[in-house]
Amino acid sequence: MQKEIEIALIPEAIQDDNRILQEGAKKLRIPLNRISGFHIRKRSIDARGKQVLFRMRVVYFIDEPVVVPEFHIPLQQVQDAEPVIIIGAGPAGLFAAYKCLQRGLKPIVIERGKKVQDRRRDLAKINREGFVNPESNYCYGEGGAGTYSDGKLYTRSNKRGDVHEVLSIFVEHGAPDDILVDARPHIGTNKLPHIIESIRERIIEYGGEVLFDCKVVDIIANFGKVEGVITDAGETLKAKHVVVATGHSARDIFELFRQKGWSLEAKPFALGVRIEHPQELIDQAQYHCSIRPENLPPAYYSLVEQVDGRGVFSFCMCPGGIIAPCATEQNEIVVNGWSPSKRNNPHANSGTVIQINLEDIPNAAEDPFALLEFQRQVEQRAFVYGGGNLVAPAQRMVDFVQNKVSNDLPINSYKPGTRSVSLQEVLPDFVHRALQGALPIFGRKMKGYYTNEAILVGVESRTSSPIRIPRDKDTLQHPQIEGLYPCAEGAGYAGGIVSAAIDGMNCIDAIKR
Numbered sequence: 190m191q192k193e194i195e196i197a198l199i200p201e202a203i204q205d206d207n208r209i210l211q212e213g214a215k216k217l218r219i220p221l222n223r224i225s226g227f228h229i230r231k232r233s234i235d236a237r238g239k240q241v242l243f244r245m246r247v248v249y250f251i252d253e254p255v256v257v258p259e260f261h262i263p264l265q266q267v268q269d270a271e272p273v274i275i276i277g278a279g280p281a282g283l284f285a286a287y288k289c290l291q292r293g294l295k296p297i298v299i300e301r302g303k304k305v306q307d308r309r310r311d312l313a314k315i316n317r318e319g320f321v322n323p324e325s326n327y328c329y330g331e332g333g334a335g336t337y338s339d340g341k342l343y344t345r346s347n348k349r350g351d352v353h354e355v356l357s358i359f360v361e362h363g364a365p366d367d368i369l370v371d372a373r374p375h376i377g378t379n380k381l382p383h384i385i386e387s388i389r390e391r392i393i394e395y396g397g398e399v400l401f402d403c404k405v406v407d408i409i410a411n412f413g414k415v416e417g418v419i420t421d422a423g424e425t426l427k428a429k430h431v432v433v434a435t436g437h438s439a440r441d442i443f444e445l446f447r448q449k450g451w452s453l454e455a456k457p458f459a460l461g462v463r464i465e466h467p468q469e470l471i472d473q474a475q476y477h478c479s480i481r482p483e484n485l486p487p488a489y490y491s492l493v494e495q496v497d498g499r500g501v502f503s504f505c506m507c508p509g510g511i512i513a514p515c516a517t518e519q520n521e522i523v524v525n526g527w528s529p530s531k532r533n534n535p536h537a538n539s540g541t542v543i544q545i546n547l548e549d550i551p552n553a554a555e556d557p558f559a560l561l562e563f564q565r566q567v568e569q570r571a572f573v574y575g576g577g578n579l580v581a582p583a584q585r586m587v588d589f590v591q592n593k594v595s596n597d598l599p600i601n602s603y604k605p606g607t608r609s610v611s612l613q614e615v616l617p618d619f620v621h622r623a624l625q626g627a628l629p630i631f632g633r634k635m636k637g638y639y640t641n642e643a644i645l646v647g648v649e650s651r652t653s654s655p656i657r658i659p660r661d662k663d664t665l666q667h668p669q670i671e672g673l674y675p676c677a678e679g680a681g682y683a684g685g686i687v688s689a690a691i692d693g694m695n696c697i698d699a700i701k702r
Contacts (some may be wrong), residue, residue, distance in 0.1 A: 190251045192217055193230065197242045200484035203232075213249045226255030233372030234485070236475050241485060245370075260357035264290040268396030272297050273700060274418055274428040275693075276405050276442075279333020280686045281434035281677030283385065285693030286392045286399075287358060292701045296397040297426060299418065301404040301439075302330030304389075305382040312337065315514050316604040319578030324404065327515040327525065328438045328651070331401065332385040335686040337513065337527055341505065342374040342687050350691035362387035365530075373489070377530025408433075408445065408673065415672035430700045434676040434693055437654035438517045440561065442679070446658065451669055453557035455550075456657040456681045459504065460567065460620055461542030462612065462645040463512050463524045464586065465601050466638070468537040471508070474637045487532045490539070490635060494627045499619070501627035504540035504652055508532045512603040512646055514579045522571035522581050524603065524646050536602045540649040543623045560655035567617065571648045574610045582615050583607035586643040590625050601644050615647050657681030665699040674699065 196212040203209075209229075214221040231246040250256070270293055275282045278300035286296035301324050302308065308330040314320045315327070328334045342359070344352060356368050359376065363384045368374035376384065389399050400420075407419040408431060417427040435442045446453050468488075472481040475488035487508035494501050505525070509532030515525040526538045545560060553559040574582040581603055585595040595609045613621050624645075632639020658675035660667055660682075667673040674696040676682065677689040 190253060191248055192251060193246060193248045195244060195246055197235070197244050200241060200243060200482055203243045203245075203484065209245075209247065213247060217249065217251070219251065223251050225250045225253065228255070228257050229370050231372060232370045236477070236488070239477055241476050241482075260353070260361075262291055262354070262358070264391075264395050265293045266396050267293060267295040270295040270396070272428045273430045273432065273697065274299065274426055275432045275434055276418065277333065277434040277436055277439070277679070278302075278331050278389075278399060278401075279434060279436050279677070279689065280335045281333075281683065281689040281693035282432070283332070283388050283392070283693070284355065284358070284690035285432050285434060285676065285697050286397055287388060288694040288697035289397065290392065290395045292697055294697065294700065296392060297428065298392070298397070298399045299403050299405055299420065299426070300331060300399065300401050302326075302401065304401050305331040305336055305385050308336075315579065319580070319605050321516050321519055321579070323518055324402070326517055327513055328436060328517050331389065332381060333436050334438070334515070334525075334651075335689070336381050336385055337378055341685065342368055342376065343372075344685055344687040349688065350695055352687055352691070354694075355687050355690045358388070359384060362391065375528070375530070375532075377532070378527040379529045405442075406445075408449075410449075410670050410673065413669065413671055415670055430672045430674065432674045432676050432693070432696050433658065433680060434689075434696075436677075436679040437651055439679055443558070443561065443656050447558070451667065452659050454657045454659055454681075455547055455553045455557045455560045456653075456655055457544050457546050458560060458564065458655045459540075459542035459544050459649075459652040460564070460617075461501075461540060461624060461649050462616070462647045463526055463538050463649045464541045464643055464645050465512060465536050465538040466640070466643045468509050468535055470637050470640070470642065471537045474635050487537065489537075490638075492541075492631045492634060492638075494630045494634075496623045496626035496630075499543055499623045501541065501543050501623050504542050504649070506537070506539035508537050509534045510536065510538050510602070512538050512601065514581070514603070514605050515651060516568070516579065520572050521565070521568035522575050522579065522648060523568055523651050524581060524649055525651065534602060538602065540652060541624065541627075541645075542649055542652055543620055545620075545655075549619065557656055564650050564655050567615070567648055568650055571615050574608070574615050576608050579605035580608050581605065581646050582610040582612060583644050583646045584609065584612045585641040586628060586639060586645060587641040589645050590628055595641075599642060599644050601646070603646055607644070607646060612645060612647055653684055654679055654681050665696050
């Protein structure tokens with residue numbers, strides 16, 4: 190017999206199997222010797238009270254052997270199978286390719302950037318010299334933006350597909366088992382490259398192809414049906430199915446659709462800043478202690494507030510993290526955040542943003558590119574106020590609210606450097622006012638948050654795509670082009686690693702149907 194119950198343990202006890210068995214016997218009201226073992230299904234931290242607890246959903250095996258659930262997906266050799274062209278090797282593209290191996294289709298993944306290890310040299314140039322390679326950066330290359338954006342796997346996409354399948358594939362290729370049970374699973378930017386490589390090698394092993402430094406410059410379609418793509422090398426690749434999984438920053442794909450007269454829509458996105466605090470301060474606020482206990486991970490937070498009818502919210506919070514330069518073109522500033530697996534850096538950062546709606550921008554209802562142009566203008570203005578070489582405009586938090594240019598800036602994790610400016614000159618007025626109103630309120634919700642020890646770095650602008658590529662809700666195909674599948678974050682249908690992976694797999698299931 191198996192029984193699943195919830196137990197709560199202090200942090201010091203979560204690695205003690207005997208304690209977990211004893212808690213189970215106590216709650217189930219049975220002798221301890223009847224429990225042969227257990228399996229932890231879910232685990233989360235509850236820091237609402239003075240005593241921080243781990244809450245766990247545990248399956249106990251009573252009067253029967255322990256059987257730990259295993260997950261294995263059978264794959265097929267697809268060397269000679271029907272081809273599916275997948276544009277982009279981010280989470281959506283790679284998991285779409287993996288799903289092809291399950292469904293008996295041959296994936297041909299075309300990635301404009303480099304292999305995951307080769308990207309490192311270009312990222313080093315970004316941080317050291319302020320030089321952005323427009324084809325290889327934090328957004329473009331194997332694994333996409335997800336590879337170097339922390340590896341957070343938390344999602345609310347359970348209704349869209351099988352989250353457990355995505356997590357299990359990560360584990361099968363080297364991710365820690367903890368991601369299967371943690372409420373906020375996380376891999377870490379230092380571990381993701383090896384996992385991404387392993388997934389790519391599996392795709393090739395089973396007959397798929399992955400092409401790097403290869404950019405799609407045209408999608409061939411005749412009589413309303415897709416026929417293949419043309420690369421920047423002039424090569425034509427033929428297929429009846431093309432998945433467009435290009436990510437939220439591939440603006441050239443949107444331009445290609447515009448040139449061809451294929452439907453696009455303006456889509457709301459979020460814009461703001463990345464805010465960094467000392468991690469110690471966040472730990473003290475969330476765990477109600479002066480020093481974080483060894484058994485607790487660096488603390489995270491999630492904050493949201495309405496200011497004048499407009500939502501302001503934290504986004505992609507990175508405990509023990511780094512603020513990274515994520516521009517994809519010269520003369521623009523874009524910031525994001527990531528954490529290593531141990532989350533052991535001295536700072537914590539989070540995007541803090543507001544949603545930009547169609548009604549905020551003139552002609553957005555008629556012009557699909559209106560929000561993208563608005564996004565681009567803010568990024569370029571941030572570059573000008575930063576002064577060049579990817580130096581980012583920044584301001585201390587209290588100074589920002591009080592409209593004071595900071596006399597100096599705190600030590601922070603943004604490697605290209607920061608410059609003290611008034612972010613009022615960088616941000617659109619309604620964004621600036623909403624953030625000014627929200628930050629003191631966040632400080633009342635979370636002790637110590639509102640402080641001049643915190644720095645605001647601009648701009649956080651690539652939270653999602655400002656353009657949606659429409660698709661039929663049942664077939665997932667573009668309404669004008671049969672066989673063309675707009676996919677995941679770049680097309681406006683996902684918002685993170687797991688949801689993008691699920692959408693990629695859903696597109697392949699739609700092809701197979």
